[in-house]
Amino acid sequence: MSQIQALDREEYVEQAYLFHALAERMHSEAAQEVLLRLKDEVLSTTKLPLAIDFLVGELRLQGVMSPAMAKLSHYFTPFQTFLVSEAENERGRFDLFTALLLLEQEANYRAGQPTPQGVFVFQFEAISRNRLGYDRGLTAMADDPIFNAAWREWILTIRRQIGMVDFADLLYVRSELYIKQRGQFADADSPLPPPLFGEKEGRIALANRRKDPLLLFSALQRHLGYPAVSRPKVSEDPQSQVKLLTRRMDKLELRMKLQEEESRGGIDLSKFYGAEGQLPPSDG
Structure with missing residues (x-):
């Protein structure tokens, strides 16, 4: 493709x-x-x-x-x-x-x-908030033109992990903070994958482990200006x-x-x- x-x-x-x-x-x-x-x-x-x-x-x-x-x-x-x-x-x-x-x-x-980070979080929140299918949704996300090969590989990988691994952990381990904290213990023959998120994103993810992912999205929006997913007004x-x-x-x-x-x-x-x-x- x-x-x-x-x-x-x-x-x-x-x-x-x-x-x-x-x-x-x-x-x-x-x-x-x-x-x-x-x-x-x-x-x-x-x-x-x-x-x-x-x-x-x-x-x-x-x-x-x-x-x-x-x-x-x-x-x-x-x-x-x-x-x-x-x-x-x-x-x-x-x-x-x-x-x-x-x-x-x-x-x-x-x-x-x-940014790739902003588009990813917006699309993922849209899927999560509206209870759409993660499998089909993440597959569609992976082919977005804003994502390079590293992003596409990661998105398709977490597609199989959603529901088994905490979303905040998935984000944290691909952040610069994780690389900084764990990089010194990394095996030279098996280097850590390149970070996809910054150090600030890693700190916010770490603070939101074991919590509702919507709280993580909200924190990213408040502190780093990530795009928010608005909810439509319900018409009666x-x-x-x-x-x-x-x-x-x-x-x-x-x-x-x-x-x-x-x-x-x-x-x-x-x-x-x-x-x-x-x-x-x-x-x-």
């Missing part, structure tokens, strides 16, 4: 605007209608308008966006796709509005001065709940119609995709 390249800053700025506006307007309008309007609002000098075209096509065809995002893996990261896929899973409790909020927050962070508005249920029924109806067409001899894709403006899938 080829390494995904990071995008220019303006792409992340426009992505953050897209995710924010989509979440805000979906309370009263269908997602594909909102996306079509947002296509004209975002900067035409970015790749986002073409990506929106492709998303709209998949929404019309399948009623979901995550398959299109997976095909556009050179533009959307695997973790972005993972969040949307989890939100579109009708058996789960993770909703699309929460996913869009997380996507907006992460895109805003990337538009600034992101009956009208919003009715609209949400209506959208879900519309999606189910669309899928039933597509299954009927397929059983009658196939689906005519020309109904859903135009000849122009389509963003081609990634070759990687």
Whole structure:
């Protein structure tokens, strides 16, 4: 699998605007209608308008966006796709509005001065706080373009250790503090792996051993300015709940119609995709 390249800053700025506006307007309008309007609002000098075209096509065809995002893996990261896929899973409790909020927050962070440490902790907290699957989530995280080979190897390693080893310990042993404290006892033939976190992160992790990982995340945010995972406001508005249920029924109806067409001899894709403006899938 080829390494995904990071995008220019303006792409992340426009992505953050897209995710924010989509979440805000979906309370009263269908997602594909909102996306079509947002296509004209975002900067035409970015790749986002073409990506929106492709998303709209998949929404019309399948009623979901995550398959299109997976095909556009050179533009959307695997973790972005993972969040949307989890939100579109009708058996789960993770909703699309929460996913869009997380996507907006992460895109805003990337538009600034992101670090591998900040992205890792944000994504891990998003998985932990929303009770998403660690196995699939960490696998998606490992392919993020901000992580080098050492990071990817470590993320895939801890994927098998979550639940058996305290998260604070996992962070501590890859910190500069651990290297400083244990380095003098290291075997010359088996050197310690390079640190991924600084000495301050190591001290905070050491102080939060055997505690709820959310306390560790909070301490990193307070003391070192790590990006925080905000929680969406819970709406008790009956009208919003009715609209949400209506959208879900519309999606189910669309899928039933597509299954009927397929059983009658196939689906005519020309109904859903135009000849122009389509963003081609990634070759990687």
